[in-house]
Amino acid sequence: xxxxxxxxxxxxxxxxxxxxxxxxxxxxxxxxxxxxxxxxxxxxxxxxxxxxxxxxxxxxxxxxxxxxxxxxxxxxxxxxxxxxxxxxxxxxxxxxxxxxxxxxxxxxxxxxxxxxxxxxxxxxxxxxxxxxxxxxxxxxxxxxxxxxxxxxxxxxxxxxxxxxxxxxxxxxxxxxxxxxxxxxxxxxxxxxxxxxxxxxxxxxxxxxxxxxxxxxxxxxxxxxxxxxxxxxxxxxxxxxxxxxxxxxxxxxxxxxxxxxxxxxxxxxxxxxxxxxxxxxxxxxxxxxxxxxxxxxxxxxxxxxxxxx
Amino acid sequence: xxxxxxxxxxxxxxxxxxxxxxxxxxxxxxxxxxxxxxxxxxxxxxxxxxxxxxxxxxxxxxxxxxxxxxxxxxxxxxxxxxxxxxxxxxxxxxxxxxxxxxxxxxxxxxxxxxxxxxxxxxxxxxxxxxxxxxxxxxxxxxxxxxxxxxxxxxxxxxxxxxxxxxxxxxxxxxxxxxxxxxxxxxxxxxxxxxxxxxxxxxxxxxxxxxxxxxxxxxxxxxxxx
Numbered sequence: 001x002x003x004x005x006x007x008x009x010x011x012x013x014x015x016x017x018x019x020x021x022x023x024x025x026x027x028x029x030x031x032x033x034x035x036x037x038x039x040x041x042x043x044x045x046x047x048x049x050x051x052x053x054x055x056x057x058x059x060x061x062x063x064x065x066x067x068x069x070x071x072x073x074x075x076x077x078x079x080x081x082x083x084x085x086x087x088x089x090x091x092x093x094x095x096x097x098x099x100x101x102x103x104x105x106x107x108x109x110x111x112x113x114x115x116x117x118x119x120x121x122x123x124x125x126x127x128x129x130x131x132x133x134x135x136x137x138x139x140x141x142x143x144x145x146x147x148x149x150x151x152x153x154x155x156x157x158x159x160x161x162x163x164x165x166x167x168x169x170x171x172x173x174x175x176x177x178x179x180x181x182x183x184x185x186x187x188x189x190x191x192x193x194x195x196x197x198x199x200x201x202x203x204x205x206x207x208x209x210x211x212x213x214x215x216x217x218x219x220x221x222x223x224x225x226x227x228x229x230x231x232x233x234x235x236x237x238x239x240x241x242x243x244x245x246x247x248x249x250x251x252x253x254x255x256x257x258x259x260x261x262x263x264x265x266x267x268x269x270x271x272x273x274x275x276x277x278x279x280x281x282x283x284x285x286x287x288x289x290x291x292x293x294x295x296x297x298x299x300x301x302x303x304x305x306x307x308x
Numbered sequence: 309x310x311x312x313x314x315x316x317x318x319x320x321x322x323x324x325x326x327x328x329x330x331x332x333x334x335x336x337x338x339x340x341x342x343x344x345x346x347x348x349x350x351x352x353x354x355x356x357x358x359x360x361x362x363x364x365x366x367x368x369x370x371x372x373x374x375x376x377x378x379x380x381x382x383x384x385x386x387x388x389x390x391x392x393x394x395x396x397x398x399x400x401x402x403x404x405x406x407x408x409x410x411x412x413x414x415x416x417x418x419x420x421x422x423x424x425x426x427x428x429x430x431x432x433x434x435x436x437x438x439x440x441x442x443x444x445x446x447x448x449x450x451x452x453x454x455x456x457x458x459x460x461x462x463x464x465x466x467x468x469x470x471x472x473x474x475x476x477x478x479x480x481x482x483x484x485x486x487x488x489x490x491x492x493x494x495x496x497x498x499x500x501x502x503x504x505x506x507x508x509x510x511x512x513x514x515x516x517x518x519x520x521x522x523x524x525x526x527x528x529x530x531x532x533x
Contacts (some may be wrong), residue, residue, distance in 0.1 A: 025409070027400040214396045217358075218410040218457065219386035221379045308378050 025215065026208055026228045032200050033236060039196045040240025040288050041247070047189045047284050048248025049271075054182030055280075056271045061175030068164040068171075070142075076132040078158030086156040087132050093155055094136060097148055101139030105132070193288060194295040197233055201299040204229060212307070226300035230293060237292030241285035249273075249281055309334055309465055309496055310355050310388075315364035317350055324350055326524040328364070332465060332498055337491045337514050339507045340500040341529060342521035348500035351521065352469045355498065356388045357381040369464075386414055389458030393470035395450045397442035404429065404438040407456045414461065424460070432456045432486060448479030455486055465496040472503055480506055488513045 074094075078086045087105070094103040106114075111133065112125050136143075145163050152159040205212070215225050252272050273281070310332040317325045324347040332338065332355070340348050353359040354366050357373045366373040368384045376384065397406045404425060411421050429435045432452035442450060451471055458466055468487065472480035484506060491497045491514055501507065507529075510516050518529035 024401065024405070025398065025412070027398070210396065211398055214398055214409075215413060216382070217385070217390055217392075217396065218413055219382050219384075219461075220413040221382040223379075224413055305378075 023228060023231055026204070026211060026232060029204060029207060032204055032207075033232075036197065036200045036233060036236040036292075037240035037243075039200075040193060040237040040292070041244035043189050043193045043196075044241035044244030044284050044288055045248040045251075046244075047186055047241075047288075048245055048252060048281065050182050050185035050189060051280060051284070052182075052252050052271050052273060054179050054186070055273065055277050057175045057178035057182060059274070060270060061172050061179065064171045064175060065168060068168040070138045072136050072138070072145075072161060072163040074134040074136065074152070074159050074161050076134070076156060076159045077129075078156075082158065083132060086158050087134070089156045090134060090152065090159050093151055094134070097143055097151070099138060099140060099143030100136055102137040104135045104137075106135055190287065190291050193237070194291050197237060197292045197295040198299045201229055201233055201296045202303065204233075205300060205303045209307075212304070222301055222304045225304060226297055229300045230296045233296040234289050234293045238285050238289035241288030245281055245284045249278075309369060311365075311367040312351075312354060312361070313365045313367070315354060315361040315366060317347075317354060317359060317361050323524055325354075325521070325526075328526045330519070330526060332496050334464065334496055335491070335494050336496050337488075337510075337516040338498040339510065339516050339518045339529075340498060340521065341502055341504065341507065341518065344502065346521040347524070348502075348521060349469050351526075352390075352467050352498070352500050355465075355467055356385055356390055386410065386461055387464050389455075389461070389463040389466045391451070391454045391458045391466070391468040391471045393473040395442075395454035397450070397453070399442050402439050402441060403434060403445065403453050406442060407453060407460055410457060410461045421460070428456045428460055433482075448475040448482070451475055451479070451483055452486070455483065459490060459495075463495070465498070466490055468497070468499045470501055471499065472501065472506055477505075481509060484510055485513075 074090055076083065076086050076090060091103055091105070094100050108125055111130060112121075112123060115123055115125075145161060149161050152161060212225055255272055310330075312328055312330040315325060315328045316323055317328075328351065330338075330351075340351060342348055350359060354361055354373075357366075357368055357376065360366070360374050368376065368381070369387060371380065371384070373381065373384075398409070401409070407428065408421065408425055425438075426435065429438050432455055434449060434453055434456065437445060437449060437453075442453065445453060451474070455468075455471070458468075466487065471483055471487075475483070480503070487497050487499065488510065499510075507516070507518055511518075520527050520529045
């Protein structure tokens with residue numbers, strides 16, 4: 001097993017270093033070379049954005065989930081002459097409820113601030129029948145929502161507990177779907193890269209039929225002939241993908257930061273990399289090279305077998 | 309070394325060669341003659357595993373070619389030097405690189421055979437053309453370069469298919485002399501040609517067996533040769 005690993009490592013090293021003489025066997029082909037490098041660069045550029053989308057939506061899902069978890073709101077809607085009594089009853093009840101860390105009455109000014117993005121700053125709150133809102137924060141293992149609802153129904157009939165689950169679930173679900181879409185895009189990009197490399201390899205093999213004939217005549221084995229094409233296309237895919245990744249990373253880095261775009265732009269401008277996310281970028285050219293290696297080797301060996 | 313036993317081969321259901329038997333023993337010299345389209349090239353290709361016999365058995369160094377893998381055939385070809393009339397080269401490589409190609413393909417670093425390469429190019433009279441590209445060579449020079457490439461791995465058998473087809477008589481004699489020299493070194497040589505004068509000339513220098521393909525059969529040539 002150890003011996004097998006050593007041989008594989010040596011073969012990998014030999015492949016990476018290459019054989020200058022063997023690589024010269026296949027004549028340089030300007031058009032397909034440029035096409036492959038360009039396609040790999042474009043795919044890598046798109047992959048950077050797909051990766052950024054996946055990571056950003058993952059962060060978004062976590063942020064939304066964290067922001068809405070651990071807090072709840074009690075909304076009290078009651079006739080004007082009962083509202084104060086019910087509010088006081090709810091606050092008393094919350095003080096004695098296990099798992100409630102803090103209960104805070106949301107004042108009129110704060111309510112106005114929450115509504116102003118939708119109705120403007122000049123909203124006449126006094127003329128509106130706004131409910132009383134109490135924000136509660138969980139403590140420890142949290143509270144028993146079912147028990148709390150039952151107690152609220154008994155002591156303050158106008159109070160409704162909103163634990164945010166009906167908001168949180170679809171938002172988190174949407175964010176997770178976006179993340180899945182990002183990963184699916186990455187897979188599609190990899191598949192498209194493989195397809196482009198396969199087509200380019202097929203074209204190169206067809207264009208170099210004479211070279212293959214000569215190599216076979218002098219005793220070249222399939223692996224040797226395939227290797228000359230595999231090394232070339234792997235190197236091209238890596239080079240193109242490296243350039244595309246660098247360009248994509250620069251563009252992502254130049255996107256407006258979340259804190260400078262304001263609240264309205266927060267969703268869109270959250271697209272980007274933070275912290276260790278950047279370490280994932282070098283994987284894109286490596287994966288592109290791996291995809292190119294697999295695609296070229298499979299295509300070359302299959303074509304050589306067909307032509308034998 | 310190479311042996312054909314009762315071999316039949318055809319294209320599109322029509323037999324070109326039928327019941328052919330041939331044994332290329334070590335150090336032997338053979339001429340294969342016959343009219344164009346008689347099957348000389350086909351027989352040569354059967355001898356190095358390019359074609360696989362429809363019936364009968366082709367043995368390459370003791371192994372049945374029909375049961376050999378592509379890689380095994382490739383390894384067998386390293387023991388056979390082939391020279392074709394159209395001398396296929398890689399036109400983007402120099403003459404020296406083309407001649408050294410079998411060594412590179414076999415996995416040996418070509419630097420190790422630099423001296424052999426020099427000697428070989430000198431032997432075929434191409435030392436001055438080592439850095440030329442194949443399209444820059446004349447027909448005779450190309451044939452000699454092809455011969456140099458065919459022998460650089462010191463093969464046991466040399467198969468030459470119409471090697472003098474595109475060159476003048478003087479150059480043909482020069483090439484023949486090189487092939488006779490190789491035979492004297494112990495190499496087995498089979499030359500397919502329709503040039504009877506070349507065969508007559510060769511028989512003055514070497515004990516060659518002359519075979520003729522006619523009506524899909526391989527026959528010993530007549531007394532005129």
